[in-house]
Amino acid sequence: MKAEKKPFYGILALPAFPVVLVTVKRNIMTAAAFSFYSFKPPCVMVGIIPENLTCELILKEREFGINIPTKDQLDIVRICGSVSGRDEDKFEKAGLTPQEGKVISSCLIQECPVSIECLVVHEIDYLGTHRWFVGQIKVVHAEEDYTRDQALMYWPKEYRKVGDVLLKIQSKS
Numbered sequence: 001m002k003a004e005k006k007p008f009y010g011i012l013a014l015p016a017f018p019v020v021l022v023t024v025k026r027n028i029m030t031a032a033a034f035s036f037y038s039f040k041p042p043c044v045m046v047g048i049i050p051e052n053l054t055c056e057l058i059l060k061e062r063e064f065g066i067n068i069p070t071k072d073q074l075d076i077v078r079i080c081g082s083v084s085g086r087d088e089d090k091f092e093k094a095g096l097t098p099q100e101g102k103v104i105s106s107c108l109i110q111e112c113p114v115s116i117e118c119l120v121v122h123e124i125d126y127l128g129t130h131r132w133f134v135g136q137i138k139v140v141h142a143e144e145d146y147t148r149d150q151a152l153m154y155w156p157k158e159y160r161k162v163g164d165v166l167l168k169i170q171s172k173s
């Protein structure tokens with residue numbers, strides 16, 4: 001039997017989301033409000049709380065980097081998710097190396113196995129807690145041996161590894 005719950009439970013009941021490190025200019029912000037938006041053109045979207053420096057920077061620069069940390073980089077994720085770039089340089093604080101992009105002028109993170117360069121193509125600002133930015137993927141930098149299993153998940157107040165594969169769908173050739 002299902003019981004009626006408060007509306008917010010509809011969000012809490014969701015499984016974990018991928019953790020990414022959003023870079024704009026020389027700032028890094030941890031985000032779990034993250035999803036793909038479109039396959040063609042390839043777009044992703046990230047939800048940013050307006051008070052965060054990252055929101056101000058994306059509104060100005062119209063671009064962002066998405067860097068995928070591994071489950072071994074939990075410390076970095078926690079630093080970049082608890083300190084504002086208004087107060088500290090997070091590259092220095094987390095011991096990270098800025099990497100130049102090809103299309104965006106914002107920094108990427110050398111230590112992350114995947115870095116994605118995005119240009120903002122749309123934004124959603126509808127009453128809620130987060131302002132969503134849709135970014136079209138222009139360039140991807142990835143380590144050859146990267147697999148999705150290395151990524152890190154979060155929701156709510158729990159960090160997790162990527163789960164087991166239950167079934168692999170064979171594509172028709």
Ligand SMILES: Cc1cc2nc3c(=O)[nH]c(=O)nc-3n(C[C@H](O)[C@H](O)[C@H](O)COP(=O)(O)O)c2cc1C
Pocket residue numbers: 019027028029030031032033034047048049050051052053054055077078080081082083084085086154
């Ligand atoms: C695991 C985790 C996930 C987070 N997800 C988001 C998110 O999706 N959007 C957001 O705006 N803030 C999120 N935060 C909070 C920001 O990372 C945090 O407020 C940060 O200090 C803001 O940095 P900034 O002011 O330099 O932009 C998250 C924090 C953690 C630890």
